[in-house]
Amino acid sequence: MIVRQTYLIKYLIHRNSIQGDSITVITFSHHKGGTGKTTSCLNIAGFLVQAGKKVLVIDCDPQANATVGLGFTPTTPGRNIYDVFLSGFEDFPITSLSEIIQGTPSGIDLAPSSLDLVGADPFLYRMENREAILKNAIETVKNRYDFILVDTPPSLGQLVINGLFAADHVIVTLDSGTFALEGVSTLSTIFGDMKEDLEREIIPDMAVVTRWGEQGNPEKPGIEQPEKKDIFTQLRDLFYKKPEPTPEEIRAREEKETEHERLLSMRAEVERLFRTVYTVPYSPQIYESQKRGLPISQYAPESAAGIVYKNITEEVLRWN
Ligand SMILES: Nc1ncnc2c1ncn2[C@@H]1O[C@H](COP(=O)(O)OP(=O)(O)OP(=O)(O)O)[C@@H](O)[C@H]1O
Ligand SMILES: [Mg+2]
Numbered sequence: 001m002i003v004r005q006t007y008l009i010k011y012l013i014h015r016n017s018i019q020g021d022s023i024t025v026i027t028f029s030h031h032k033g034g035t036g037k038t039t040s041c042l043n044i045a046g047f048l049v050q051a052g053k054k055v056l057v058i059d060c061d062p063q064a065n066a067t068v069g070l071g072f073t074p075t076t077p078g079r080n081i082y083d084v085f086l087s088g089f090e091d092f093p094i095t096s097l098s099e100i101i102q103g104t105p106s107g108i109d110l111a112p113s114s115l116d117l118v119g120a121d122p123f124l125y126r127m128e129n130r131e132a133i134l135k136n137a138i139e140t141v142k143n144r145y146d147f148i149l150v151d152t153p154p155s156l157g158q159l160v161i162n163g164l165f166a167a168d169h170v171i172v173t174l175d176s177g178t179f180a181l182e183g184v185s186t187l188s189t190i191f192g193d194m195k196e197d198l199e200r201e202i203i204p205d206m207a208v209v210t211r212w213g214e215q216g217n218p219e220k221p222g223i224e225q226p227e228k229k230d231i232f233t234q235l236r237d238l239f240y241k242k243p244e245p246t247p248e249e250i251r252a253r254e255e256k257e258t259e260h261e262r263l264l265s266m267r268a269e270v271e272r273l274f275r276t277v278y279t280v281p282y283s284p285q286i287y288e289s290q291k292r293g294l295p296i297s298q299y300a301p302e303s304a305a306g307i308v309y310k311n312i313t314e315e316v317l318r319w320n
Contacts, residue, residue, distance in 0.1 A: 023142040024320045026149050027167035029204075031190070032183040033154035036173040036210030038065040039286055040309070041151040042108075046295020047313035049107045053146040053320075056101065059113035060134070060163050061153035067112040070104040071293020074114040082116040084137050085162075086123055097137040098144075106295050109145070117159065124158040131158070131198055135166035146320055156190065164194060169319055170204045174270060176212050176279075178262070181269055205319070207274035208312065209267070214282040276315070280308045 026044075028037040041057060048055045059066040060081060064074050074080065083095035102110050124130045138148055152163040164170060172187060174180045191202040245253070271277050281304040289299035296306040 026169045027163040035175045043309040045108045046297035056109040056148045058111040058150045060159045062117035064113040066151040069290045080112045080114045121157045131165045134162040172204045206276045209279040211282045212279040
């Protein structure tokens with residue numbers, strides 16, 4: 001009996017040291033819309049849960065995409081992260097972060113958002129220590145989680161500052177579109193201002209380039225999937241010369257080659273700017289899994305994007 005108690009005490013101490021001391025807060029950031037913040041947040045959260053970690057996603061975006069992407073329907077009268085941000089300010093009731101946390105089907109806990117959050121910024125600007133509201137709220141739940149992942153909106157307001165201020169690690173997401181790198185200098189200005197005004201230095205740990213190759217295979221431009229040819233087609237190919245390509249076919253091929261060169265030079269530039277860079281391929285399963293309210297770890301872990309998000313998560317696990 002005594003032996004059993006000793007083991008129980010050891011187990012409790014061990015649990016406390018896992019969940020109490022080593023909480024890691026990761027914020028996904030880019031003020032530009034549609035760069036893959038929410039997608040990266042939810043899918044890394046999914047693989048963290050699969051690795052046995054206790055994970056909370058805090059949705060700080062009024063669009064509530066992370067909330068919906070985890071299969072939770074925002075209820076209008078229900079309390080959400082808006083109430084936490086405004087908790088106790090003027091006539092607002094006190095709401096703690098733990099009061100709004102919901103379980104979701106994937107095993108990820110969620111602090112949901114709603115459209116209410118659109119109205120938060122004017123109030124936040126009137127508060128003292130407004131940059132630390134989220135950080136202080138996280139303090140109250142931190143012994144329940146190994147990882148807290150914060151999804152931020154595509155804007156430059158207080159919600160983003162709060163997400164960055166609370167972070168132990170920052171992941172910058174970049175889409176692979178033509179103007180992908182344009183926002184990076186603005187981001188470094190924001191980080192510079194935070195250092196100057198709030199004495200908080202932000203050095204992004206990782207860039208994740210999303211939807212890589214959406215316009216075609218960036219590794220092999222113009223190379224089509226080999227088709228299986230029947231014997232008659234093979235014979236015809238041997239004896240008849242292929243017709244010359246049409247001007248449209250030539251133009252399409254040239255466009256593919258230009259896109260290939262653009263992507264390669266973008267990757268080189270991103271690798272120059274960030275310590276660690278991952279490129280997540282375009283996978284239709286990403287959208288399908290979001291529609292079902294599940295992370296890719298549960299819907300299609302072996303998809304091209306799933307494999308990369310799993311690799312990213314292996315690196316993220318070392319941050320804890
Ligand atoms: N690897 C991928 N393959 C396919 N689709 C993707 C991939 N990554 C992201 N998407 C899709 O791209 C769109 C934008 O992604 P996401 O919502 O994650 O961006 P965001 O930065 O969170 O956007 P916002 O700034 O509006 O919050 C979504 O429809 C998402 O399903
Ligand atoms: Mg988003």
